[in-house]
Amino acid sequence: QIQSDPLNYLWTAPKTTAQDHAYLIFALGRLADTDLNNAISMVARLVQGVPDNIQKYLYRTVAYVGGTTVLKNNFNDILPIYFDKSYGYPFSPEEAEIYARQSIRFNNWEGVIRAIDSMSVEQKQEDRWQYWLARATEQRNDSSSKKYAQSIYKKLAESDDYHGLLAKALYTNREWNWAVRQAYLRHDDGLLLAAAKRAEDAGWYDRAIYAADRTSKQHNYALRYPTPYKTYVVNHSQAAGINPAWAYGLMRQESRFNVSARSHVGAGGLMQVMPDTARLIARQIGETYSPSALSNMNTNVRYGTYYLGMIQGQLSGHPVLATAGYNAGPNRAKRWQPDSQPLPADQYTESIPILETRDYVKHVLTNAVHYGVVLGQGPQSISNFMAPVPVQF
Secondary structure, eight states: OTTTOHHHHHHHOOOSSHHHHHHHHHHHHHHHHHOHHHHHHHHHHHTTTSOHHHHHHHHHHHHHHHHHOHHHHOOOTHHHHHHHHTTTSOOOHHHHHHHHHHHHHTTOHHHHHHHHHTSOHHHHTSHHHHHHHHHHHGGGOSHHHHHHHHHHHHHHTTSOSHHHHHHHHHHHHHHHHHHHHHHHHTTOHHHHHHHHHHHHHTTOHHHHHHHHTTOSSOOOHHHHSOOTTHHHHHHHHHHHTSOHHHHHHHHHHHHTTOTTOBOTTSOBTTTTBOHHHHHHHHHHTTOOOOGGGGGSHHHHHHHHHHHHHHHHHHTTTOHHHHHHHHHHOHHHHHHTSOSSSOBOHHHHHHTOSOHHHHHHHHHHHHHHHHHHHHTTOOSOOGGGGOOOBOOOO
16 A cells, blocks of 8 residues: 555554554655655654654655655755754765755755765765855854855865865955955055955956945045946947946946846846847847847947937937936936926936936936046046036927
């Protein structure tokens, strides 16, 4: 009966003797192999009235079968919980690895630590499990755990294999973050700028900006306002009829020069172009739209500058209106124009009813002034962007 109909057997299975317990475990394993969901539901009933070690092995049986049949049954977040419930009963090397991987999948970091702790000394010293031990340990958020995790990353980073490279990236990032925080707390402008330069050299433009922005007395505007992809930005801006300093100012605010940046609403790339906007631009310039366009740095800048120039033309040629329109949509920017007489641009900006857009315009224009200097455009004044906002037409 156990072989042919384990579910029926389990409904009335005796639980008294050691042999009963062995049959119980065997039948549950058979059921899990053929009907995992039923086995998961049955465990809570089966563990009632049996010794603690049998309870653990019942949970282990379902977790193990579920963890080895992912291709058939997909992932299930109950499995690491069942492994947790079975902790204390010795793990085989394979069981420990499955426990670890199921826990990794569902962010069960304490389970990862327990799984690795259950491995043999030789097994747990493998690079992959040392890496995941560090990843799990640092989730505890106390200083000693983070320090221990960092020591593991540092050791792993000496290798150039997969886990060594992962550890190196994490160790370098955390080391950099720690150094910047300490420099900021000590008002050490020199160290902040050194960190910014290191970040820029590594292509971490967002981090370079973050560090350079935090100096108090000693400033480096080339690090605060970096100009990556300069040939593309300048050429596409000129083709779109806009000031490249303005394009850079917008790009700095939109993505901090993170090519792979994605917003929660789907905007992507350096200039955070929306897919619908990209389709419109592609149609207007006679190109076939591809969803991968936003991930291509050159295309993203070309589309973004084209769109900025396009909406500037739609909004009286005014950079304040176009900046607001880039963030909130050109129709809103137009709706906010005065209806009877021109309005000073600072008054228009301050009265924008959306906080995000109001601050966005201020930041982009501030950036644009500094980028004008960095790009060698001579003395700059924000008044160049602040002509009175005309009435709607």
